[in-house]
Amino acid sequence: MASTEAQVATLLTIASDAHAQPKQRLEALNAFEQLVEGRGDLVEHQTTVALSFVSVPNPDIQKWAVGFIECRSGIDAVQHWDTMKKIKEKITSFLEMSNTNYGIKTRVVKFLQTIVIVQSRHVKDSMTKRYEDISLSLCPPSHPFLDPTELEQEAISILNALMMLLRRESGSTITAIVNAMGPLLRTRPQYIQSIANAFATWHNVPSDHLTDDQIRSILKCMRIQLISFLRAFPYSSFALFVFDTLLELGGRQEVTIMPKQFRTLLAQRDSAEDVARNNLKRIGVYNGESSKRPRLDENNGIGSSAADALSQFDVTQFPLPFVVEIILATLQNISLDRLKQAIMHPTPAPSRIHAQVNNTKRQTPRRDARLRDPRLRVSRVDLFPPTPAEVVNPAVKIESMETEDLKSSFIEQETPDQQNTSVAIECKMQHGDESISLGMSPDASESQPSTPERPMLTFRIQPFTLPQPVSLAPTQCRSLMRMRLSKIFDAEEVLSDKMEDMQSSSYVPSVGYSMTKSQWMIIVSRLLTRGLSTDWEYSWRIREMDNERDIKMSDRSEANGECEESETINEEEDEETIKNIEEKKENLENVENVENNVRNEDSEESEESAPKDDSMSIVKREPEYIPNDESNNAMMIEEENVEREMRSNELREIMVRYILENFEERMELALTWLYEEWYHDEIMRQAIPNYSPNYPIWFRRLLDSVMPLLERKDKAFTKFLLDAPELLEDIVDRIKIYCNDPDRMQLGFSTLQDLINLRPPTRPFCLKILLLYCIHNDKITRSSAIITVKRWVPDHPQVASEVETFAKESLNALRNERSPQLYDYHYHAGSQSVNAEMAIESEESTKQSEDVKWTEADALRHMELFFGLCSKKHELLIELFSVYTDAVPKIQKIILKNIQPLIKYIGMNSPKLLNIIKNFPQGSETLVLRILIILTDTSRPTSRLVSIVKTLFTQKRLDARCLIPIISGLEKDEILRNLPKMLELLVNTEKEHKPVKELFSRILSAPPTNASNASSNASKPSISTSGAHALSAPLTPQELLVALHQMEDSVELKKSREAIRICFSMTNIFTEKTIAGSLQQMADQTSMPTLFMYTVIQAVAKYPNLAKYVNNILPLQMTKKIWTNSILWKGFIKYCTDNQPSSFNVLLQLPKEKLEDVLNQEASLKLPLKLYVERTWNETQRRNRMPYLAGLLEISG
Amino acid sequence: MLVSKKGFKVASFGTGSAVRLPGQSIDKPNIYPFGTPYDHIYQDLQKKDFRLYSQNGLLDMLDRNRKIKRAPERWQDTTGFYDVIVTCEERCFDAVCEDLIGRGEERNLPVHIINVEIKDNHEDAMLGGKAILQLAEMVEKASNVDQDMQTILEKWKEKSKYSYLHCVAYF
Structure with a gap:
């Protein structure tokens, strides 16, 4: 047996070796085939061969496949392929045989799975990379002997056969089949539907031959397969379908290992079951349809031909221009009228709504703050006239209005492509015969083939008359509205972001509560803004305004210069917006005319369309509101306005409270709402000149309540202000509250910074606030502000110069004798109180300022910003x-x-x-x-x-x-030249000593490599640090000291003496040795510096040890006639007096007259000198010198 | 452990993201990354609370484990091929199955995965271990494992009264 296995292995290696001669490969294969076929009766043998073959790892099988695909021609290759086919058949037949052992079956199953993978097409979603994936996509349609279509069909039938086996096989083989599907699904996700369906069918039809444990195991494997699929393709169009199947198979048991978003979804489903039931009842039409969809799919059964045809049809295989051309060509074949008709009055077929919802949903995540800016979407409202569906039934109306509304809010964001798509789908519904070519748009390929046509036949609009509205008392009305609003808020929990993420995939949701959170937010916001504060007449006017604007926008030829200016969509400056509005006011007259005309012509339509912006109108409209009754209307409207105002404010208050409950999470809602308010205000201001806007009121209200709640590091606040539709100065002023709070100062400043950076219109007042904080009297506050401001200097083109100007101004304040008064950094709520307080404060400060002189702190706060800028x-x-x-x-x-x-x-x-x-x-x-x-x-x-x-x-x-x-x-000589000038500074006061001392240490700062100096310098840090400098100092201490003695001509002696004294005070530089060196140097010179003796006396006084040394040099000076210079001579005598008796030896070397002179001047020396001579001199000395000394010292023989 | 004592060629793995052992309270488990030597864990726990961990048998278990192998290993990190995998918790069964799917099943080698649900405490583990040993012996005796696995399982179930999950997957 072992030899057979080895033989098979060798054959397989040759056969799969792409470099081997085709002939060799063929021979190997043939030999192999014989092995499989031949000696037929030996089942044992066959099994071994098959086992060896089937256990070939995937890469080898794939190598074969590539070999076949690359091999375009040649008899060998064809034969080769034929053999291969035979082997394949043979192996497949093992499955059919009743006596095949389970082990072989499991391997065969796996072998077939590999074949299915190789013989099917690569799709975009495949987890393998296209170039790594061995698939039919590699095989050109023109391949000489491989027919891709046929091969694919074969793969599908293999897959179907495998699925059929689920019914018949034993437990372990079924699990093998199920588990073999894993890699197949990853590389060929297109088969998920058939497979999941097969799983579901298997589950629904009980299998008798299996034990409970086996059934449990099989179900478990299936669930793991599906979960694994969901994990790999969470956004696949089949994800929800798979998820449903999973639940059907008892997937709740595996809730812990489900991917997170599906876990959330499951939780939502559980909690929202009631809501879902209600919704299903209410929105019977299209959701009922969509929840039926999976069922339809299931009816298609395993490997239904339609599904297969579609899965084979991959639009992405075609180049984009080609697809576009086909779509365009098809559109051109449709008459313009029909197209218009299709757009204006689309059949409310569910699939269209699906497609639309799909589109909007896919758009949702891409929205950014800029696109949400109402200024950018002025043109959108009512692009779409009401659909007939709206008249049908109030319940349906609400739903379709939502869709309609959403559609309109995103329509301008859609790329041309997507618009094409949606148009294409609509056309398809109108013209079933053309749908084949149109079906190639991606949306269509994703949706199921049978759905688009079907509902068209079943859904017909029936004429419907509106029942008489129930009228409610005002209080009832109010409480009802309050209640409803809180209900609406409750709904948010159900619509988490996760849900939205998941639905952003193209899969059409099958459940009733399919609204996303952003849709919900828009609806709530509109309800609060337009829904409550406009009656239908105003709303009509608004609609007209919008239409008017749209017309203008589109018709540029009409526009005069002013118009063009106002039409700039991306206007950043508020000024321009105002201009725009003013212009609109001028047009108001026209609008009214149009309005009247239209109303006369078609009053019915206006009645229908008016509440379109106003979803609450059903509740609100009361019998008094009959448009023709104009005479007493004015007063009633007045009253009603007040009443409505109260009511809507009450509801807005609920909104504020709701947002405050969890500001961070509901900030998006808050923003959506504020945008709506702002937009609504804009419209209303055009309609009613003296309209008082709501937006500032509620923005302020929200900020005032939110600000105390936020923490130091809360980014939400900044984000909120950045995204808000319009920032008024007093709103920005509120940031001061944060800036004044030591804990949240950073938040305040960073918010200001972001606003200045990202919202240029608010820049002037934000910058003003920020700059004022740069001269705040609290140091910490001030420096944070300065750090913030400094970032713009010097690179920011506008801000930098403003900051600079301000810094200069505040610096220039220092020129004045008095310090300016402090700015008022407090935030004052309400403008009136600001003035009042300001007045008081300024009075106080003027009083104070009379005697306010500059304090250091004051001066400092004016300087710091400037200094900060200077550093940059x-x-x-x-x-x-x-x-x-x-x-x-x-x-x-x-x-x-x-x-x-x-x-x-x-x-x-x-x-x-x-x-x-x-x-x-x-x-x-x-x-x-x-x-x-x-x-x-x-x-x-x-x-x-x-x-x-x-x-x-x-x-x-x-x-x-x-x-x-x-x-x-x-340089050295420069120093020596300038030294006198510097010594001029000395005026014999301690104060002046300091710079000179400093000077000396600088001159000597890099000490020469004299060991003793270096070590002694180490004690003085400033010198030792610079001592590390590689350069040597310009002067050595010794040179300096000598130099100081040699400036008799230019410097007064007094000053030189001071300088020398300073040297002596720097004991660590002018050590004993240095001084000795200097003295020696001076003694060696031909003429003696006047201050020599002065220095000698100082030196010996400081370092008594030097006396001996000095006594040795002094006798040399005798030759230089030291006595000729009176100062030196005086010094000499002083030295000798101070340093007796060691100096006597020197003294005794003087010529007789000079000694006499000394003794005359300093008589006190006589006696000690006499004693010295008597004591120390020996006989010979006495004999030689006594004669001349005897007289002087009065020594007796 | 019992299984290996009887001379089977066995390897053992965890499937979680880290080694979690009971701690002083249920919300404070002791967590170690895979690959931390048993000896290290033993010393660590001994230092933390010798009494508690010797009382609940954790130290005994670690002591035994450290004599068998150096450190706990993670299933997802292994590259070896096995014929039979026995898991003692459904969670692990799921993890192993999913992991094999994720690996791509490229080798086409079938493997039997069997789950025997055993409560994770000393006593049940002992009994469960014995049952698994029994199963292993039965599997070992079989002439053709693939063919006989189902029968073996059914017989084993009758004897041991454990319910099981079984499937064939591929490496």
Whole structure:
């Protein structure tokens, strides 16, 4: 047996190898066929062979298929194919044999499933990619020996046979068949209907030969199949049908593993069962039909030829232009009259409504806020005259009005294609004979073949007379309306978004409550706006207005210039809208004329069409409203208006409360409603000049109630304002409430930001509010506002300049001596109180402002925005310079103090900043100096900055202090040259010491690689950081100290002395060693600096250890005749006095006269010196030198 | 476990998205990703509440499991082919069937999936385990599993009184 298997495997490999010689492949196949056929009686053997064959993995089978398809000609290929067919037949026959074992059957089933996949067409929905999918779509119709149609038929009959087996087979084989359908459905979803039907049929007809457990298992498998299909194709046109079948098979058990939207749907169905029943009763006509549809389909049975023909017909296979052409050609064959007739008075055939509903539903998700803008859809209302269905029966009327209304609200969004489609469908109903070619539109291919014609025959309009309306007392009326409205609101729960999503698929819903949420919202909104506040006469007028407008819109040739202007559909500016309205007012007269004419001509029609906008009119219309009774009408209308106003406001209040219950979820409803109000106001304003609009009232009312409820991070508020139809200034003003609230400040600002960005008309007042917050006196509020505003600078074309102007203005306020009064940041409800309060406040503030001088906080709040902008746009800084020159000293000080972070941020690499420094205005020297200091605080000045400052220094005769910041950028000789000027700053006060000290540390800031210096510098952070700089400092401490001694000509000694003293105070730089080095250097020079001895005295005082060192150099100075310079000489004597007895050795080296001079000046030295000599000198020394000392020191022999 | 003790070639899997073990209350299960070693889980639970988890037998179970294999595995992540799959909960049966459909059934290898509904507690698991062992032995004895599966199941049902779900699916 094993050898057979191996043999089969080899043969199969050869046969499926596309690269092998055709001859070889054929031989292999033939051999294989013989294996299957031959030695026929050995069932065991056959089984093995078949098993091996059938267990070939799919990719191999598919490789064969591709092989066949690619092989276009040749005897070999044909023979090859024939053999293949024989094998196929043989294997299929296993299923028919009663003695075949179950294991083989399961494999054969799977084999057949693969064949069905390969021998059918790829469709758009297939889960496999087209190029990966081995299907008949790969096989050209002209293939020499493969006939696609025949093969497809074969596949369908195989599938049908498999489905038939469900009846006869054993439990496990049935589950095998069911499970084999999985991949088939994924790649060929077109078969779902037949398969699902087969499942349902199997379930409905009990199978006797199966045990309970088996039935349970089979049902389970079927359900899993269907659920798996729903998961893979949730939006398929068959999804709802499959879902229904699933429920029929007991799918409720698997509710937990259903895809989410179907779970929701199920829940909805359960909860809305009552509603559904009522609806079904009420909307008997088309829903009854649609719920019948699946049944019709089921009647078609398994593999019904019609369904198959349709499934074979794939419109998407044709190129689009071709389809369009066919549609157009067909339309041209229809006479214009008939077409018009079809559009104007369509037969209320259910399928048309379906198609329409379908269209609108598919549109729904694509709606965006812009399209909802009523300004864009002014042209739409009543494009469609009432259909006869409306007169038929009040119940039907409501439904069809909804459809009608919805249709009209979306009609302008439809693409031409879709319009074509709907027209095409209507035509089809009118002309059954032409429906074949028209049927190629996608909608038709999706809908079932038998439905469109059928209802036409069954549904006939019967004449119907309206019963007398029941009249109700006003209170009854009101309570009834209230009740109804709350009922309507209750309905929302049923219409969740999920439902809408699902129905956006093209499947025609089969249940009664098929309204989507957006439809519901529109209906509720219209009910509240137009439904309640217009009586039929007004509504007629409105309709006329709209029609008038439509005519104008379409007839451009008539339009004069003004008209054209007003017809701009995308007008953004409210101004233009107003213009538009005004123009409409002018036309009002005409409208009235038309109205009269029309009414006389056809008063019946007007009566019918009037309530079209007004679905509540059934309740509302009372006998008094007889149009011809005009004499006493005026008063009654007046009264009725007040009454109606009250009533509608009451209902609107219910709406507000309802929205507030869950603002976030119902925001869409709120917006829809507000749009309707707005639109209605627009219409009414054209009709009645002194009409008072409702929209602002209710918008305000809604905002006032919503705002306290919203949380800090609530995006809903922003979204709400962004989407609202029109923002009035006082509405935007309400945002201040948020801005003033520390917790929700961010919300306020981000809302303002979004409004400014996305709603240009509101920009002026939003920006005004936002900018005022930029000079708010609370720091946190202010900085949030500034951060918000800064985002527009410098890139936003309009806003940036406005922000800049405002920033400059507020900065310029600093020029004044007094600070301006605070703005009023509070939101004041109601305009009257605003004025009153403002008056009081301004009085108070004028009183205060008399003695209001600038405080730092005040000045700061005027500066911060500007500083913020400067950080983005450096050139603005020039403004600050000019303000600085004009400002009072206090302000100047504040500026100097607060400018640091900004300058730090800008840095010295900004060419704009450098430019400003270069050209700074007279009077702002201190500011420039401050900026320089900040710039160079922690880093070395760039060469560019250095050169600018150098120029300034020479050209504008700047204070030497300005050199300090850049000193480390100067060359050594430049420093030495300018050092005297800087030392001029010293006036012997502590205050002036500081810059010099700073100067010194800057000069020395990059220490030479002298180890001792480096380590000692580490203690001073500012130096050590810059010490890391790769460059070495321009001067070493030693050089500096020496230099300070050598400026006798240019600097007063007093100042030099101060400078030296400062050096000594910087102990960490001027260490003992440095000083010793300097002293040595000076001692080596030919002439002694005047201050040498001064330094020596200082040094030894500070570092006593140096005394020994000094005592060694001093004798050298004798040769330079130290006594010739009186200052030096004095210093010398002082040193010797201070440092006795170690200095005596030096002293004793002086020539006799000089020593005498010393002793004369400092007599106190005599005795110690004498003692020293006596003690230390030995015999020889005494002998040599005593003679001249003896006299001086009075030493006795 | 019993089945493997008797020397069958067995692998075990979970079908959920994570390993969920009972926690201190019903709404606070202990959740670990698949692949977390049993030993790790054991240590973790021991640290959390030794008394509770030894009392409800969780630690015993983990201790036993960690001796058998390193970590719990997830069915959806496996690539191997099996002849018979036994699930102990309808949920798992559904998951396995759906998963096989999703895999595409490209290998054309039939597999028997059998669900035996066992309550997920120690005692029932013990009894259920025994029943499954019985079933496995019966399947093993069969000369042609595909042919005899139905008969085996019926016989087994009579003996064990468990109801079952069975289907043939494909790898």
